[in-house]
Amino acid sequence: MKLKNILVILVVLGGFGLLGYLYVWYEKAFGPNLQNWNEEQYVYIKQEDNFLTVLKLLEPHLKDKAAFEEIAEQRSYPSNVVSGRFKLKNGMNSYDLIQALKSNLPVKLTFNNIERIEDFAGKLGSMFETDSIGFLDTFYDPSFLKEHGFTKENVLVFFLPQTYEFYWNANPLKMRNMMEKEYIKFWNGEREEKAKALGLTPIEVSILASIVQKETAKSDETARVAGVYLNRIKLGMPLQADPTVVFAKKLYTNDFKQIIKRVYLKDTQIPSPYNTYQNVGLPPGPIFMPDQSSIDAVLNAEQHEYVYFCASVDKLGYHEFAITLAQHNANSKKYSAWLNQAGIN
Incomplete structure (x- = not known):
């Protein structure tokens, strides 16, 4: 056999070998490797x-562990592991897996309907790397509290319900600083002047907005309810707000999971700074995380002479307002009769 033919054969065999190697490498890099993966995980x-x-973490779901390790080495991933939250898809190949593990995805944080700062810290601790204690320490930082x-x-009022985006492994201080910007932006000069005028x-x-929001779920009467409480403050009357009694009872019994549908006379005797039947003025802190709309309802409260209000029987969800105690007692009697008839305890 001529040397030329031998060289041709060697070249052809080398080409096939190279193709074979490339095929094996391609399969390792781009063949499906992630299996039995929950798309929401x-x-x-x-x-x-x-x-x-x-x-x-991935081994139970890898079709070819060795292939994943080899591609990871080629892409220098073992020495450059990225921390955070990562989205993987079933059927991903090793190349795409490494790419996905380098792309830290933010967490969308939406919060409202929170009664206490401890509950808020607990929510954050369940969604981010830092635990609830770490968040509480950040929120209770003495220099931060003193500065504001x-x-x-009352620090719960610092957090305005809306939607934020943070990385799962974000520093709690950076998260607090971002929410601080929103707080400062909200309390602009105009709102501060309105508060001062009140x-x-x-x-x-x-704090007052938290009471108003708990008192009524109807946006078209929040400003009127706010006006009632502001009138009571001007007159030096106790606010006598049932939602504060509910909060005081939960705090007194150390049970914030209980559902309280009705406030009785005995409940208004609970010894607590949050009980506005027993104390004049505002409680020491909010009883709820108020929405921005509720805060604005207080700042733009309706000016009227109402001093009393009671849940309406005729317009469920709304209230009957009164100027005199006699009018209010009549409304209250009607509402109590309705509660008794409905068997609400």
Whole structure:
């Protein structure tokens, strides 16, 4: 056999060998490798985690573990593991898996309907890498509280219900700083002037807004309810707000999971700074995380002479307002009779 023919054969065999190698490599890099993966499932990698940790998380779902390790090495992933929250898809190949594990995805945080700062910290702790204690420590930081005039009882008003985006492994301080920008933006000069005209601080406005929001779910009467409470404050009357009694009872019994549908006379005797039947003025903190709309309802409260209001029997969800105690007693009697007839305890 001529040397030329031998060289041609060697070249052809080498080409087939190269093609074979490329095929094997292609299969390792681009063949489906992630299996039995829940499409709603995320991978969470902590700052202290390493490649072995990631491998352990994925191993039950890898069709070819060796292929994943080889591609990871080629892409220098083992020495550059990224912490955070990552979205994987069933059927992903090793190449796309590494790419996805380098793309930290933010968490969309929406919050409202929160009674206490502890509940808020608990919610954050369930959604982010830092636990609830870490968030509480950040919110209770003495220098932060002092800077804004907050206390542990009223710091909940700092957090305005809306939607934010944070990385799962975000520093709680950075998260607080971002929410601080929103708080400062909300309490602009115009709102501060309106609060001043009412004789209240922004914190006091938010505390009152928390009561107003708990008192009525009807947006078209929040400003009127706010006006009633402001009239009582001007007259030096106790606010006598049932929602504060509900909060006081939960705090007194250390049970915030209980559902209280009705406030009785005995409940108004509960010894608590949050009981506005027993104390004149606002409670030391909010009883709820008020919406921005409720805060604005207080700042733009309706001016009227009403001093009393009671749940309406004729327009469920709304209230009957009264100027005199006699009118109010008549409305209250009607409502109590309705509660008894409905068997609401």
